[in-house]
Amino acid sequence: MYDTILIPTDGSQVAQHAVEHALDIAAKYDADVHTLYVVDTGAMDVGLGTEQVDRLRQGQFGSMPEVRERAESATNAVAEAARGSGYDLEVTEAITAGQPHRQIASYAEDNDIDLIVMGSAGRGGIKRALLGSVAERTLRTTHLPVLVVDVHED
Template sequence: MYERILVPVDGGSETRGAVSHAIDIADKYDATVYVLHVVSQQLVGDAAELEADGKHITDDAVERATEYGVDVVGDVTDGRPSDRILGYADERDIDLIVMGTHGRTGVGRVLLGSVAERVARHSVVPVLLVRSPGLRTIDSEEEVIDIAKAALVDEGCDDVSVTETPYRAANTWIVRAAADEETFNVHVDPATGETSVASIQPRE
């Protein structure tokens, strides 16, 4: 049924769970696992260090698959995570994507949070989303701002800025932000980090 399985990784607990699922499926179907780490354009830091960190994360997943006797390929690339994951799947003729629903913390959660949602929406092959228990609640303005900005960047926005202090309403954070001469409300789930973006139309 499956010959080539893609699992994006960032080193978080949910991506480790996704790797385990991918290995189990590959073992069952005698498939090859492709482990991919994307050095996101959203992250700030030394490019060489980010790439080295990504290689370490990828090598760890490759080693786990090898120990189980599963054929595995590891790659590190850069770009917008959802675009690169979908592009890589197309380039390698992947027939199943397995990924965690969230990343590590802060922006990292979004990289495999809203990204997972975007990949699931646009993928032409099946996507298996792996959720781990015990997700950390988002309780700081700084973290929710990082998540909201990253969500807008992943939607293709540039020059993102937060224009008002984030606030809690019922079971969501709401972040007002501006980008590309438009205004948005970004809703962030405090329990999961999942986001939804709504454009605010100016009053006539």
């Protein structure tokens, strides 16, 4: 049923909680695992300039090592969780830039993903209506199954 699972991550605790679910599903279905970090170019500082944002969209992170480090740290955390899970899972790590929901959907299509497992920040009320969330936008952008793991803080 699920041969390839995508775990989009931003390195947050909510994303890490989704990783546990995704790895469990991957082990049950003997699925390949991909993890993706999307540099949100829409949220980048306006002071960067168009040229810098274009470089990010093309995957040229050399001029912004802190962005590359944050992205690699997030995807590495997923790979480490897979190695430490006791399951025999290989993880493909990827970094891209653009609108997160669109990049997630595009990556999923390009890599024959069968299931997307991602965290939700659990926003509600007005914030949710005004801002939306990457998870909600991903649900509207792709026709693939999306498992959204919500974590409520105590």
